[in-house]
Amino acid sequence: MEIIVLLIIGLSAGTIGALVGLGGGIIVVPALLFFGTYTAVISEVSPQTAVGTSLIIMIFTGLSSTLAYLKHKTVDYKSGLIFFAGSGPGGIIGAWINKFLNIQSFNIYFGIFIVLISLLLMVKSHLKPMSAVTEKGVRRTFTDPAGRTYTYGFGAITGILVAFVVGLASGLFGIGGGSMMVPAMILIFLFPPHVAVATSMFMIFLSSLTSSAAHISLGNVNWTYALALIPGAWIGAKLGSYINMRLESATVVVFLRIILILIGIRLIYQGVTGS
Template structure:
């Protein structure tokens, strides 16, 4: 590991601050927790410090999950005050999501990241095209499923989110929208789900990385406290800005925004895969 010279530290702070601002806006606007921005930003920033590449993605994911705890609280509270949080769905989905988070967190260092990225990139691309081109329903009505199907969806959402360091909205919003939920309620509920994913996910990454050699200073396992301290105040503040935008624009515009966001995410993932 190389030393942290002043210019490197300044760049790390700038990248973390930018991730906090943009991650917070996306968290409030799209219910995604901000991890989809924070993980790649931290990965890039940490790669400049000489840290073992094998540790870089785990630190980025673990730190992202820690920031999501606070960002999702800010975002979900804003959506709750606007009546866009489905507490019934949240209670139904919470147990299976927590199970998925534990499984995904424990498997995070075992399953090939390239396989996960490839699967997620395909799914994100398909869902993005569906959200962009499918005609919106004038009277969205949620579909009903058995508790077993809801449990399976929850385990999947929690597991993938924990392994990728994201808040759950990237998975949950498209799923809930496809199932007939109002897009604003899908975003608001997914923001709250981010908290359910962030708490156990961050604890697992902190525990599994505890005592690991080569970690940057001020780290508890795979959670870096310095990066988290920079990101959290900004992401929680700007999450409220995202909430205001989400409730100020038409539902179709919100859905298109999420579709474009997913399409760009998918394209970035394919680009990363082709570059390796």
């Protein structure tokens, strides 16, 4: 039963993460904490173990979906490497901060973070890009299968600073960071949506390597759970990438943000009440 539940968690996280560029950790961490604390399905896990184990899964989710997106030539790997210059160190610092959180404080902070992310997903479609692309900094063009050409770009320092914050949240909460990076790429840097999601998954793969390495050194990985989660996450990431390239993800985002609000409120309640 334990293995089946972990496979389902991995599959759900991989599919949703690759579909909308979240990475899947925002599903894995609350699921591990819930099943480990309030059911007898799996053994109890600490916030540190949930985060460390989640980041191991993010490596495989990010790699699987990146390979799928590369076939469609939607990964801007040069921009992804620049972003990684910020997200990599941010992830290591986040992993270090994480070790000071107990279950109550982690639930409160993570719950608030999830609610904020769900609100961001709510208003994202109503926001307009901040400004036109300037000639300075990194500049890219992309032509989609329909023949539409997009011009986008960013200042290297700005991109690295934004990615640092994303990496910090990734190492702290065990998430991929795409929940913040994708909107930033679309609204601030004018990335085409499909390129933003694909490039986000590439950055998640890279930053998860450094963040998970930090958590491994701290002994925060349950390898049994990780090995059970990886197959589902790998298959789910392929499935999510496939759906992303063929369907509008608006319906999934609506469903996801409702679930995230409920999860966030529940985590805050658990942290405040200790129950």
